[in-house]
Amino acid sequence: MTIKGVLFDFSGTLFRAEPTESWLRAVLRDADLTLPERELTEAADALEAVGALPGGVVAPRLPEGSEDLWRRRDSSAEGHRVMYTAISRQVRLPDARLHDALYDRHMLPAAWWPYPDTAEVLDALCERGVAVGVVSNIGWDLRPVFREHGLDRYVGAYVLSYEHGIQKPDPRLFATACDALGIAPEDTLMVGDDRRADGGAAALGCAVHFVDHLPASQRPEGLRPVLDLVG
Incomplete structure (x- = not known):
């Protein structure tokens, strides 16, 4: 051949993809938010554990009832965003808008x-x-x-x-x-x-x-x- x-x-x-912790740090910085170092590390670990970072290696922990969307997540831009922000929202962050900001960050070349x-x-x-x-x-x-x-x-x-x-x-x-x-x-x-x-x-x-x-x-x-x- x-x-x-x-x-x-x-x-x-x-x-x-960048490590989960640097992903979260960048989003917090852009939002002009700060977390104590221990809380930031804990939040990053929690995001890592649920597989919130698209392109990461951790198998995502899916919210209940989202299995069908997960199977077809890559077939549309809307489905991809909805799926991954739903995974991310299983982790409590200081501002609910950060979940969409995390998704936006992962599409940047810097990520x-x-x-x-x-x-x-x-x-x-x-x-x-x-x-x-x-x-x-x-x-x-x-x-x-x-x-x-x-x-x-x-x-x-x-x-x-x-x-x-x-x-x-x-x-x-x-x-x-x-x-x-x-x-x-x-x-x-x-x-x-x-x-x-x-x-x-x-x-x-x-x-x-x-x-x-x-x-x-x-x-x-x-x-x-x-x-x-x-x-």
Whole structure:
């Protein structure tokens, strides 16, 4: 097989969300609110425990009756916001408006850090003439994140679930990305951290490679094996 195109997941693959505590600190700062350090740490821990940070690694604790919305959360921007702010509201914060502010914060480029080898790998793929796409289950436009970090120039297509009303592992989302890049599925490699969602590309005939969803400092070279797979 000759790989002519590589599709990447976003969160946990190319980028990592900021830690929950810095997420909360930033929102409190912007709201001109302060909490005693112990209370701030406790609130951050509670948000972490319920999985309130979109893109985090903790399995969310769902509010009662929200299971159906959770299953289809990435198919619309509205559903994504409603779901994650409902998860966040399980934690008491000093101002109820902070829950929406937390959601808004997580969409900012400053809330996302590329993995140490992201730029290197994307640049190497483009140098080899390999097309690059991003396929993400997400409820908001991540393009500004790539632009802010100087990585947009490497990406030939963004296929985002909320824009198509389709979520991974549905093969149609991967097919849309392959069509956008002009690459046949059998010549495409999908790289992601979720074996169920990203593994759906295999049903289309794509090769699949998984990475670990770890903090950036613990995964300095997790993407480099992709270059060996491409050859």
